Amino acid sequence: MKKRFLLSLAIIVGSLSPTGAQISVSTEKPIQGENITISLAQPDSMVVITYRPNSSLAQRDTLRAPALAATFQWTPERAGVVALSTSAQGSRNVSVRYRGLSGSGLLVLILAGTILLGGAGFAFGLLFKNAEDESMEELLEHRADT
Numbered sequence: 139m140k141k142r143f144l145l146s147l148a149i150i151v152g153s154l155s156p157t158g159a160q161i162s163v164s165t166e167k168p169i170q171g172e173n174i175t176i177s178l179a180q181p182d183s184m185v186v187i188t189y190r191p192n193s194s195l196a197q198r199d200t201l202r203a204p205a206l207a208a209t210f211q212w213t214p215e216r217a218g219v220v221a222l223s224t225s226a227q228g229s230r231n232v233s234v235r236y237r238g239l240s241g242s243g244l245l246v247l248i249l250a251g252t253i254l255l256g257g258a259g260f261a262f263g264l265l266f267k268n269a270e271d272e273s274m275e276e277l278l279e280h281r282a283d284t
Contacts, residue, residue: 161185161222161230170217170237181206182224191221191231 160179168174176185183206187199201210214220214234223229 160227161224163222163230163232167233167235168214169235170214172237173211173213176201176210176212176222178208178210178224178227180227181208182226183207184224185210185212186223187212188221188223189216190218 162177164175164177165172178185183203185201187201189197189199199215201212203210217234217236220232220234221229222232
């Protein structure tokens with residue numbers, strides 16, 4: 139009975155131990171253009187890097203070693219989600235941050251804020267207009283009724 143219990147316990151503990159992806163990076167949130175180290179639990183000859191995985195814009199790059207290696211040096215070229223994978227050890231997703239403030243992101247934020255606040259201001263103007271004031275009626279006269 140005791141042997142059976144110990145055997146069952148050993149099987150359960152063995153099945154719970156991590157045997158999947160054993161890929162680690164030196165920095166949890168790497169920055170675009172900065173060198174990081176990719177460490178593998180078991181040596182491998184290459185690491186496949188996929189920028190924006192599972193999208194139509196996915197691009198692959200490969201880090202190759204002349205012999206089996208447990209560490210690879212990598213400099214992320216683009217910001218975003220990156221999948222690091224090996225043939226035997228699975229894969230790991232890493233989020234690469236931008237080096238600085240994104241100009242296009244700031245432009246989209248300003249444009250969206252202008253549209254949102256401009257529309258809200260126009261709606262409040264219609265809501266609180268004076269009933270005798272006809273200036274707003276003239277403004278809306280050329281618009282089609284919805």
